[in-house]
Amino acid sequence: DGGITQSPKYLFRKEGQNVTLSCEQNLNHDAMYWYRQDPGQGLRLIYYSQIVNDFQKGDIAEGYSVSREKKESFPLTVTSAQKNPTAFYLCASSPLAGVNNEQFFGPGTRLTVL
């Protein structure tokens, strides 16, 4: 998990509320990613960013939003439009936005909607 921090570790939200998950990296990596993990479904890509002030939708972007104002930060907002937000959220980064690079993961945030 070194170099990438996610907070909080556990997050509880009431239905209808927006919530923002934090992801910070001190690895000087260009690319950052957000994944959602549900039991038995592996990792699904929500959003990714290859450079500051730029980001692209992944496979399941609906109900989520991101920003990339600083190289080291890539926060994810789970909006009330996300119908089933309870999941484990993982942030990752890689040195360059290229497919040959390994990704470094944070410890994750477990979000539960009450």
Add this chain to the structure above:
Amino acid sequence: SQQGEEDPQALSIQEGENATMNCSYKTSINNLQWYRQNSGRGLVHLILIRSNEREKHSGRLRVTLDTSKKSSSLLITASRAADTASYFCATGVYGNNRLAFGKGNQVVVIP
């Protein structure tokens, strides 16, 4: 879209035995990577094999890649209790700056 798909069978083995798991994919790839995830934690990169490589070793890990069959295998030799985890394969595709992860394969090593 998901490309990597591990053999869905969960694996339970005795300490000291070898563990093998497989991954198949559908399209041409640039590279294939294996990751480990301990329960409730983030993923840790294990090994990357490029499309022009057939076999790669890292410590007790051995990865093979067969591009004609669009499949890869991960072998863990002389398993330890600490190897208990879920193992994911992920594929990188030419011209696409993202990885596609499979669903994972859970391995339990019994001391």
